[in-house]
């Protein structure tokens with residue numbers, strides 16, 4: 673009976689190993705991570721090395737009495753000018769979402785203090801990269817070879833352990 677259980681376990685394990693990797697999904701970025709949307713954080717550095725893709729979200733958490741979140745154009749971003757916002761993402765609770773639903777540069781800033789303490793963030797939104805192309809036959813061969821090896825070796829090893 674125990675052997676039977678182990679066999680079932682082995683089969684389940686083998687299936688898990690062979691399961692395809694789930695697709696890429698949209699990401700929600702909390703701007704500033706655990707420091708949130710606050711003065712004296714360099715958001716250029718925060719954004720460095722991150723890739724923002726169409727469908728991702730920026731989540732701003734801040735003191736609603738002190739700050740807000742506006743989208744401006746490049747010139748106004750560089751000059752920290754909040755006089756002619758393109759879009760106002762402020763809804764009043766100090767918790768705002770910026771859906772990155774257009775492939776473009778987003779120039780965002782704290783309009784209340786005119787980039788108070790460097791509160792501005794520019795992100796470039798890219799199209800989601802296409803899923804990896806079907807690999808050439810040769811490498812498919814080696815990948816499935818590894819997979820089948822694993823599929824055979826694990827159950828075998830598990831069975832050996834109990835016999």
Ligand SMILES: *[C@@H]1O[C@H](CO)[C@@H](O)[C@H](O)[C@H]1NC(C)=O
Nearest residue numbers: 713714715716717720789790
């Ligand atoms: C933030 O960091 C970037 C990149 O290192 C730098 O160019 C920029 O001057 C910094 N901004 C501030 C306000 O310190």
Ligand SMILES: *[C@@H]1O[C@H](CO)[C@@H](O)[C@H](O)[C@H]1NC(C)=O
Nearest residue numbers: 744745746747748749755756
């Ligand atoms: C941004 O808007 C300002 C004011 O409307 C305008 O003077 C400036 O030329 C604009 N810059 C860009 C890059 O569109």
Ligand SMILES: *[C@@H]1O[C@H](CO)[C@@H](O)[C@H](O)[C@H]1NC(C)=O
Nearest residue numbers: 742757760761762763764783
């Ligand atoms: C942005 O929208 C909020 C909420 O509707 C409003 O209170 C605020 O005055 C607006 N700010 C600007 C600069 O338009």
Ligand SMILES: *[C@@H]1O[C@H](CO)[C@@H](O)[C@H](O)[C@H]1NC(C)=O
Nearest residue numbers: 759761769770771772773774
């Ligand atoms: C992007 O999101 C904004 C804010 O929710 C919305 O107003 C706008 O219509 C959206 N644009 C597209 C192209 O979906």
